[in-house]
Amino acid sequence: MADYDLVVRGGEVATGFGTVRCDIGVKGGRIVALAEQLPLGGASVDATGLLVLPGGVDSHCHIEEPSPSGVNEESFQSASRAAFAGGTTSVVCFVPQWKGHGVLERFADSSARAARGMVDYAFHQIISDATEEVLEREIPQLVAQGVRSLKVFLTYEPLHVSDTDYLKVLVTARKHGCLVTVHCENYAAINWRTEALLAAGMTAPKYHAWARPPVVEREATHRAIALAELVDQPIQVFHVSCAEAAEEIARAQRRGVKVWGETCPQYVTLTADQMDQPGFEGSKFMCSPAPRDKDEHARIWDLIRRGVLDVVSSDHCAFSFEGDKGKAQNGRDASFRDIPNGIPGLAARLPILFSEGVSKGRISLDEFVRVTATNPARLMGLAPRKGSIAIGADADLALWDPKAKRTITNALMQHAIDYTPYEGLEVTGWPVMTIRRGEVVMRDGVVQAEPGTAQYLPRAPYDMVKPRGVLANGFDAAPPL
Numbered sequence: 001m002a003d004y005d006l007v008v009r010g011g012e013v014a015t016g017f018g019t020v021r022c023d024i025g026v027k028g029g030r031i032v033a034l035a036e037q038l039p040l041g042g043a044s045v046d047a048t049g050l051l052v053l054p055g056g057v058d059s060h061c062h063i064e065e066p067s068p069s070g071v072n073e074e075s076f077q078s079a080s081r082a083a084f085a086g087g088t089t090s091v092v093c094f095v096p097q098w099k100g101h102g103v104l105e106r107f108a109d110s111s112a113r114a115a116r117g118m119v120d121y122a123f124h125q126i127i128s129d130a131t132e133e134v135l136e137r138e139i140p141q142l143v144a145q146g147v148r149s150l151k152v153f154l155t156y157e158p159l160h161v162s163d164t165d166y167l168k169v170l171v172t173a174r175k176h177g178c179l180v181t182v183h184c185e186n187y188a189a190i191n192w193r194t195e196a197l198l199a200a201g202m203t204a205p206k207y208h209a210w211a212r213p214p215v216v217e218r219e220a221t222h223r224a225i226a227l228a229e230l231v232d233q234p235i236q237v238f239h240v241s242c243a244e245a246a247e248e249i250a251r252a253q254r255r256g257v258k259v260w261g262e263t264c265p266q267y268v269t270l271t272a273d274q275m276d277q278p279g280f281e282g283s284k285f286m287c288s289p290a291p292r293d294k295d296e297h298a299r300i301w302d303l304i305r306r307g308v309l310d311v312v313s314s315d316h317c318a319f320s321f322e323g324d325k326g327k328a329q330n331g332r333d334a335s336f337r338d339i340p341n342g343i344p345g346l347a348a349r350l351p352i353l354f355s356e357g358v359s360k361g362r363i364s365l366d367e368f369v370r371v372t373a374t375n376p377a378r379l380m381g382l383a384p385r386k387g388s389i390a391i392g393a394d395a396d397l398a399l400w401d402p403k404a405k406r407t408i409t410n411a412l413m414q415h416a417i418d419y420t421p422y423e424g425l426e427v428t429g430w431p432v433m434t435i436r437r438g439e440v441v442m443r444d445g446v447v448q449a450e451p452g453t454a455q456y457l458p459r460a461p462y463d464m465v466k467p468r469g470v471l472a473n474g475f476d477a478a479p480p481l
C-alpha cells in the first residue's frame, strides 16, 4: 500500500516565510510529509514549474445569507465553485440576525445551507439586536458550537447598533473568548448626507461615494477602536478602504491595542469614478465603504506592506446586474440609497492580489501568502489546521502558475452572478489546480467537487483574542461571568 494518498511533486512550496522546492505527502486529507523527494508510487500531481500555495482563506464572505427580503443569489454550491476556481479552500461567512429575532435558529439554518456546499466554512455571528436573551443565553450556546467571532455594523439600516449595544457586544465577546469584527462607518453622518443628496436630486450611483466619504469611515474606525480599548476586547476592522481610517488602526497598534485591519481587492483596483457611468451601470461597483480614488490604492498597498492591514479578504457580497433579485431589486431608477451594496470577489481575490501585488512587485510572495491565507486563519482561530503548508495541516493547496496570463471575464469567476466588476482586467498568475483536504477539486478551471462535502470548522479558544489585561484605572466595568 502506498504511504500517501497523494503526493504533490516538485513544486516551489510557499510557506509565507520563504519558498522551498519540496514534495508534499498527503494522507487522510492532511499533510503528513514534506521532503526533498518522496518515494515514487501511488497517486501524484506534478507541480514542476508551479508555486504551491496554501489554499486561500477568505475570512469575509456573504454567501446564501438570508435577510427578511430574501436570500443572497450566491448559494454555497455556486460560491464553492467560485472559491475553488480562484484557489480558495476555506471561507468564513455570516449567520444573520434580524432585529426582533434571536440567533440560534438562524445558526441551524445557515449551517444546513453551508453543509450543502463544497468549501470548508466557519461562521461570524452578526449581532443587530443585542438583547439580554441573545447576549446572555444564545451567544454561549453558539460559542459552544464553535462560533468565535461576532460582527457588528456601525452603519446600515436595519443592522447598525448603537454605541451602547456595541459596548455590550464587546463585553460579551470578552467573556466568551470571541473576536469582534466591525463595519466602521458613521450611521448618522451617512444618513444626513444621503438625505441632503436626495433632496438635491443627486440620486445616481456615483453619489453613493459622496454620501460616505473617508471621514465617516475614519470617525467610526476611531470610535470602534476606542471603545474596544476601553473594554479591553480585541477587534478586527473590516474592509478598510482608505489610509485615513487605517492610520487610526496603526496608531492604536503602536499603543499595543489588539486591533487588526482587513482590506479587500476592490480597494486597490476599483475607483469611485467607476460608479459615474450613464444609467444603472455604476451600481456594479457599489460597495461599502465605497471605492476611493486611484491615489488611495498606493496608500493601501503601503499599509499592507507595513502590516497595518494584514488580511485581504473579498467581502464577497454578490448581486446580479440583471433580474429583479439583484442590484435592480428596487428598480433601475432607484436612488443610490436603495441599491443593494456589495460586489462579487470570491474567485477574483487571489488572482488580483497576486497579479497587482506580487507580479507587479508591490508585495512579496511571502506577504501574499500571509495576507490571503496564514493571517486570516490565525486571526479567526483556524490555524494551524488551515492557512499554511505544514505537517498536520489540512492538505488545502493552490497550484499556481505565476506566469500565466488571463483576462478576467465573468465566466472565469464561476459564481452565480451575471457580472464581475473586474471584467477585462489583465492578470499575471493564475491557479491551475485547487486541492481541498487532499482531493483535487479544480483542475484547469474545471471544478469537480461533490456538493455536500464541505466541512464545518468549529473554533476552539485561541490566544489572539485574549484581552491584554489593560483597563482604565484598573477597574473592570464588565460584570463577571
Ligand code: DUC
Pocket: 062, 183, 286, 287, 288, 289, 315, 317, 341, 342, 343
Ligand atoms: N459592504 C458590507 O459591509 N457588507 C456587504 C457588502 C458591502 O458592500
Ligand code: ZN
Pocket: 182, 183, 238, 239, 288
Ligand atoms: Zn461590512
Ligand code: ZN
Pocket: 060, 062, 315, 317
Ligand atoms: Zn461584508
